[in-house]
Amino acid sequence: MVIPHFIGAFFIVELIITGSIIGVDGLSMDYYLMSCPFAETIVKNTVNRNLQSNPALAAGLLRMHFHDCFIEGCDASILIDSTKDNKAEKDSPANLSLRGYEVIDEAKEEIENQCPGVVSCADIIAMAARDAVLWAGGPLYDIPKGRKDGRRSKIEDTFNLPPPFFNSTQLIKMFGQHGFSVQEMVVLSGGHTLGTARCSSFKSRLRKFDATNDVDPTLDQNLAKAMSQTCNAGDDAEFPFDSSKNAFDNLYFNALQRKAGVLTSDQTLFTNPKTRGIVNAYAMNQAMFFFDFSQAMVKMGLLDVKEGDKGEVRENCRRIK
Numbered sequence: 001m002v003i004p005h006f007i008g009a010f011f012i013v014e015l016i017i018t019g020s021i022i023g024v025d026g027l028s029m030d031y032y033l034m035s036c037p038f039a040e041t042i043v044k045n046t047v048n049r050n051l052q053s054n055p056a057l058a059a060g061l062l063r064m065h066f067h068d069c070f071i072e073g074c075d076a077s078i079l080i081d082s083t084k085d086n087k088a089e090k091d092s093p094a095n096l097s098l099r100g101y102e103v104i105d106e107a108k109e110e111i112e113n114q115c116p117g118v119v120s121c122a123d124i125i126a127m128a129a130r131d132a133v134l135w136a137g138g139p140l141y142d143i144p145k146g147r148k149d150g151r152r153s154k155i156e157d158t159f160n161l162p163p164p165f166f167n168s169t170q171l172i173k174m175f176g177q178h179g180f181s182v183q184e185m186v187v188l189s190g191g192h193t194l195g196t197a198r199c200s201s202f203k204s205r206l207r208k209f210d211a212t213n214d215v216d217p218t219l220d221q222n223l224a225k226a227m228s229q230t231c232n233a234g235d236d237a238e239f240p241f242d243s244s245k246n247a248f249d250n251l252y253f254n255a256l257q258r259k260a261g262v263l264t265s266d267q268t269l270f271t272n273p274k275t276r277g278i279v280n281a282y283a284m285n286q287a288m289f290f291f292d293f294s295q296a297m298v299k300m301g302l303l304d305v306k307e308g309d310k311g312e313v314r315e316n317c318r319r320i321k
């Protein structure tokens with residue numbers, strides 16, 4: 001039996017979120033209710049199955065959605081494989097070790113078996129990110145569906161992603177260009193409650209190549225030591241963003257209060273008085289973090305979506321039709 005999900009306790013939350021997205025035509029919470037009623041269940045089961053054997057993929061799926069949406073909108077352009085004639089987004093150094101592609105492939109294959117040509121890869125990424133957050137202990141939220149897949153994926157578009165050395169002024173500006181408030185930028189950065197960064201993303205903080213030749217003063221000295229040790233294993237060695245890398249919680253914000261943010265772009269949120277208050281609020285109140293994060297994720301999931309005939313539904317998420 002198929003039940004439009006989350007009737008009950010979360011109905012209220014859903015109404016609030018739906019209310020704020022009415023401007024986007026073509027998308028709706030129950031978009032696949034008639035055309036592919038099991039789509040959400042298939043994605044959820046596929047995600048849960050994969051995360052059970054590899055919890056680190058929760059971070060991968062969340063990050064994949066972020067990267068997809070920030071480049072060319074949420075249109076699954078991030079999934080396209082390069083071809084002889086086209087270098088795709090995926091091959092950018094800014095792909096920064098994305099993981100979880102095979103989870104999307106698996107869900108897509110199962111969905112195609114049931115309802116061919118109906119469910120977009122862009123929606124599958126958005127649902128998978130949402131399910132990964134919940135699996136890791138984060139908030140439960142519903143998202144509108146109906147995105148179409150884009151027909152463009154170019155390596156040169158990836159300049160739109162924020163680099164790890166950005167300070168909060170630069171982050172505010174870049175997220176602002178995508179329509180996000182300062183608070184939304186901070187709460188979305190809370191996605192770093194999941195996962196790890198590679199040494200190459202933070203090693204410049206361990207020894208500043210300036211006159212002092214010193215460790216970044218906004219970085220806790222003991223943490224710097226641990227990070228340096230990790231880096232002994234090379235540029236690809238991974239360091240967790242917080243002490244619970246597979247759990248979606250607010251420990252990321254607590255870490256920032258202790259100068260234990262891993263990236264410059266993390267710690268800057270606490271260093272800058274403009275964003276420090278928001279960090280403190282989320283560090284103190286996880287429920288507030290969860291609620292604001294859900295809303296910001298719904299909003300991020302609507303960035304430049306290609307509904308209607310502005311896009312397609314791919315058969316294979318890795319290839320434009």
Ligand code: HEM
Pocket residue numbers: 056058059060062063066096097098099162163164165166171188189190191192194195196197198199200201263265
């Ligand atoms: C605020 C600007 C942001 C910057 C500068 C940034 C940068 C980065 C960098 C450099 C990494 C590590 C990549 C590596 O070294 O392999 C990373 C990982 C990650 N990012 Fe972000 N990110 C930002 C925002 C976000 C947002 C908005 C989300 C999602 C809501 C997100 C989710 C993640 C996750 C989950 C990981 C861990 C991935 C894994 O372990 O596989 N990030 N980010």
Ligand SMILES: *[C@@H]1O[C@H](CO)[C@@H](O)[C@H](O)[C@H]1NC(C)=O
Pocket residue numbers: 090091092093094095096097098
């Ligand atoms: C990421 O980009 C590098 C080139 O910078 C490429 O070698 C690698 O295969 C890409 N990773 C993925 C998962 O596509």
Ligand SMILES: *[C@@H]1O[C@H](CO)[C@@H](O)[C@H](O)[C@H]1NC(C)=O
Pocket residue numbers: 167168169170272
């Ligand atoms: C952030 O970086 C920009 C560009 O490097 C610089 O002009 C600005 O002064 C920095 N802002 C802060 C608050 O450090």
